[in-house]
Amino acid sequence: MISEIDMSAMLEEIEKISEIKQQSSDPDQPTAKGRFEVRDRIVERIRRIAGKDSIKRVVPIQNEGDRKVQDIVLDIDDVPYLATVTYNNDLTEGWVSDLKKYPNKC
Numbered sequence: 001m002i003s004e005i006d007m008s009a010m011l012e013e014i015e016k017i018s019e020i021k022q023q024s025s026d027p028d029q030p031t032a033k034g035r036f037e038v039r040d041r042i043v044e045r046i047r048r049i050a051g052k053d054s055i056k057r058v059v060p061i062q063n064e065g066d067r068k069v070q071d072i073v074l075d076i077d078d079v080p081y082l083a084t085v086t087y088n089n090d091l092t093e094g095w096v097s098d099l100k101k102y103p104n105k106c
Contacts, residue, residue, distance in 0.1 A: 002077040010076055011099060013049050014083060017042055018095035038094040042085055043072065046096075050076050061087065073102055080104065 002010070019038045039061070047055055057073040068087040073080060080102035087094040 007076060007079075010049055011081075014046055015096055015099050017045050019045075019093070021092040035091060038087065038091055039070065039085070042094050042096070046072060046074060046083060050074050056080070061091075069097075 019041045021034065021038050043055065043058060054074045054076060055072060056075060057071075059071040059073075061068045061070045066089065068089060068091065070085045070087070072083045072085060074083060075081070082098075082100055082102040083096050084098040085094055086097040
């Protein structure tokens with residue numbers, strides 16, 4: 001069982017996650033290969049903070065006008081949370097824009 005202080009620190013650390021794609025020095029690198037690099041790094045950082053088996057569901061990226069969003073459902077100490085990740089349209093920048101308890105559906 002995680003203490004209240006530890007859980008609070010974990011949640012705060014997840015809320016601060018932000019990634020920017022590093023520019024490749026190889027112009028011949030296929031763009032599709034690194035297209036989801038930022039998303040993969042954000043998911044990996046959440047997994048590292050919350051625990052290896054914490055991520056329960058990663059919803060596909062959705063378009064929202066001038067940005068893209070993605071929901072990630074994770075468990076921290078058996079409490080479900082919903083992290084909303086926002087990306088720019090090029091998927092070169094991403095950050096956790098919201099983190100809240102995920103309501104249990106009956």
